[in-house]
Amino acid sequence: MNIMIRRDGEVNGPYPLEQVKDLIANGTLSPDEPACVEGSEQWMPVGELTGAPAAADVPPVIASEPVAAPAGDIETYTPTGHHEHEFRIECKPDYGYLTVQVPADQTLKVEAAAMATMTTNMQMKTKIGGGFTRMLSGESIFINEYTAQGGAGEIGIAPGSPGDMAHVHLGGSEEIYLQSSGYVASGMNVNLDWKWQGCRGFFSGESLILMRCTGQGDLWFNTYGAIIEIPVDGDYVVDTGYIVAFTGGLHYNVESVGGLKSLFFSGEGLVCRFRGQGKLWIQTRHPGAFANWTWPFRPPPPNND
């Protein structure tokens, strides 16, 4: 059997098995470098592969995902479709970081406390946005507006939670419902309305606060964990804590998965059932689960007496 070796993103080979074994033995090749049998796509550490007696005996490997990118290798997203602003999202997917070029005298709305860098001509104004509904969820009720004065400017935006970031461009006719804490930034002609959906999620302890985003322009949002974009046609069920955004054409209902018993005992709580045709973005981690996980390790509150 011949073996292909992947190094620095390039596939090399084929090499005869004996040669590969020699390369591992003399240290030229590390046993954990990804390799596969010629003609197959089942990548695995080369040490594991060469330890196997024959190709036919190699157990099937389900994940054929590429191995972790080398450090410092930062995935950058630049827009390919419609967009109003020049921008890029760096350090995807772990710590998505947005840099937007703002044309002279234009303004960008940005989540409070999310600005990390900017050119000195960016003027910040703090506006009240969301008001009461956002306050209930513990988020800032303020939104900052940054205006590029006297020339083009640049702003770098870092959301609070670890995770990825996505961009949608609103063309005027569509609307996006965005989970409020996922908001990162938007163009000035995108209208943001907050809707309180707390009662529906009341039993699960999760308040679902949705922003209705309409108008025209760019909208950026972030997730805790990775982002999965799901085209919905028919019915689709998402646990409320994983919802990030969805298009306005989708109807939704918050319901329990399987009656009262499962509501209390299955740990699934309430789910959101989407119906219709549209797009849905979910995050791969649940912020509430992170809070529950860290909860026991909080220091006791200071004693005030």
Place this chain on the structure above:
Amino acid sequence: MRTTIEGGPAFAYINVDLDPGETVIAESDAMSSMAADLNLVAKLNGGFFAGILKKFLGGESLFVNHFTNNTSEARRVTLVQSTPGNSREIQLNGQEYCLQPGAFIACTPDVNFGLKWAGIKSWFAREGLFKLTVSGHGTVWYGAYGGLLEKEVDGEYIVDTGHLVAYEPQMNLNIQLAGGLFGSLFGGEGFVSRLEGKGKIVIQTRSLSGLADWVNPMLH
């Protein structure tokens, strides 16, 4: 010496392969694993008084560990930072860098440390009175929470104080409010650093205060 940084940007670690006779110096808690026959000596971080100053004013530890390979073959030590996030290296050829407190992970033996007065305003912004500087010839490894992005500044640039990891010291750094008083108080931006001049800066794409603001409302 051959080094690779892997596991980034979420959980970077640094593999240092020391040739016979070579030494690497690391923060006191940076070693995660090493070859058993490497020689480890804890030393004061640049003399007693300098060490004390660095600990209390520069945010670094009093002791650093010297890992020396006294064998006749290459040996590996793996170094990590204490926070999630990415690590990077700086090659010093006589120039100097300022590092944010706590960012330093390791260096080669010919790197010099210093403390630089950061000013009273820096203290108000909770960034400490002093900045750690590294200079000389060699390699420095450092890390921070989030991804790390390098940027060339020519002119003026504003960086939120919690996001600035490293910068070249010929640049002037001033601490100021992000906007007006209202915006700085309620807009959540507080203090920012205004950098003036020409040089490289490195920023982290997440901040601890951002993480706290995200998680704290859920913990009540």
